[in-house]
Amino acid sequence: MFVLAGVAVFVLLWEGYKIVGSQDGTVLFGVRVLPRADDLSMPHLWTVLQRLGRPELTGGRPVWIVVLQACAFTFGITAVGFLIGAFVGLLLAVAMQQFRLVERGLLPYVILSQTVPLVALAPLVAGWGGTIMPPWATVAVIAAYLAFFPVAVGMLRGLQSPATSGVELMRSYAAGWWRTLVKLRFPASLPYLFPALRLAGAAAVVGAVVGEISTGTRGGIGRLIIEYSREATSDPAKVYTAMLGAALLGLVVAGAVSLLEVPLMRHRRHVEVVTL
């Protein structure tokens, strides 16, 4: 319901702006503050939908099939990147929680890693393609590089969240590091893990799309966006079909991550009962 309402609001805003907005956009003091509303810049949404149904090229497959296939390809890359990233993030969080020295030494670099521009990193990683891994895997590495960060930081916070009394209780039971981790710290960290995973999912999508654009990896939605955007001169609706695909991909990934929550939800209720 709410999703449909959201779509309706978007459609109203888009088409509404096309009616009231100036064809040449609004320019204030030489700076364009509102975009142009003409068909070249903002094609009608029904034009975009029609474009989805028509063939990509004369005699070719319809655009929607091409876009969906590209989405499926990028979804694969995103999933691999997300899983690698989440796993690495988890390991880092556990290491940082366990050893203060590691936390102090590593955390600044974990944060620093996200300030390295992707455009500098991508060609470097792209060079691995074809030699030590297939080209699509290099894009997954880029996705993982973005995805590990929220998990590492969020999970560290979660692992540190149990109250001192809880830790002391575990100690009084003569529970070792592993037992404390599994019985106390992991369950306590779940409320932190879930939003972190959501962020990681979004980051993995961004990483996969940008990685594809950057390295020119064929088959995915990122590559499709760049190829269609070059045709924007004569076929402005086409690039929006690819963007729709990218949006769809983001939604599917967000949905998939939410599915992971289902078993966790049961647990969270359990925690609440205990704290009450």
Next chain:
Amino acid sequence: MRRFRIFTSIAAASTLLLAACGTADQDKTAPAASGGALTPIKLQLQWFYQAQFAGYIAAVDQGFYKEQGLDVQLLEGGVDIVPQTVLAQGKADYAVAWVPKALASREQGAQITDVGQIFARSGTYQVAWKDSGITSPAQFKGKKIGNWGFGNEFELFAGMTKSGIDPGKDVTLVQQQFDMQALLKHEIDAAQAMSYNEYAQLLEAKNPATGKLYTPDDFSIIDWKQNGSAMLQDAVWANTAKLSDPNYQAQTVKFLLGTIKGWAYCRDNPEKCRDLVVAKGSKLGKSHQLWQMNEVNKLIWPAAGGIGVVDDAAWKQTVDISQTTKNQTGDTVLKKAPEGQAYTNDYINQAITQAKAAGIDVNGTSFQPETVTLEAGGA
């Protein structure tokens, strides 16, 4: 135990996902089969497959490289892939790159040499609306001039400087996107365009006033070839250090011979080469690719000195402009004249001799461009 199940379910879901991806991607990553005693070669292109690289695609498809005992794998470019850097890092055996950009990389330490100047002429235009009256760079004064930047802008800047315009003061420079919408929307007065790509995109767009496609009569072209500020573009670059190895030398001659045959084939069979490019999965349409094939042929043929031979005068002009023309930030492409072996005709001349012996027309003196009709959207 319940907690354990949670993590097991996550792990199971992950494994399923991984497995799904593994099977889905297999057909896309088929490794290049290297049969028998063929030498594997990697050629880094500047961009996605399009007719700009038709000669190499044809040479692979028609087996011209195989005849030479080479198994050539073409590597597509991307937004952040710099061919000459890939070559200098040893991740490719040869690369296709524009001369000024490759020379700039050379100055920063890339050990590369131009061994085959496939495009003898520049394909860069500056396109304006015909009704704007702009026909020469001198008329750019006070106008909004689109350019791509990133080292693609120096022919434009040299052309303006030659006409007495200060690119930093007399014009408003606008960073252009991949498409030509800015010109169509009159946001800029003149747009940078390649004869074989962006210019064709203009002619594939519908004129909202007439409901028909724009025609060449709607635009005026400033062609840098006629303004003395053209620079050399697509060339085959090889690794300088490896060129001292007799094996790599022999391989370079073989590679260039296959390349010559490929481009000669595309000159004589533009439609077939168009089909080869389309079959490679280009997203640009058929008529667009044929237009591109035809325009690219014009940049190569006729080749008076033989295809791929570096013309001293054109090289000198390219280097001169690279050293003297300043862009808006005051930078030149090169700080000093290229040192060492920036280009050599040794290998291309050997390849040309062999090609002639095999009955290949390496000059294309009788080459006549076609008239290509573009369809809406290039389809």
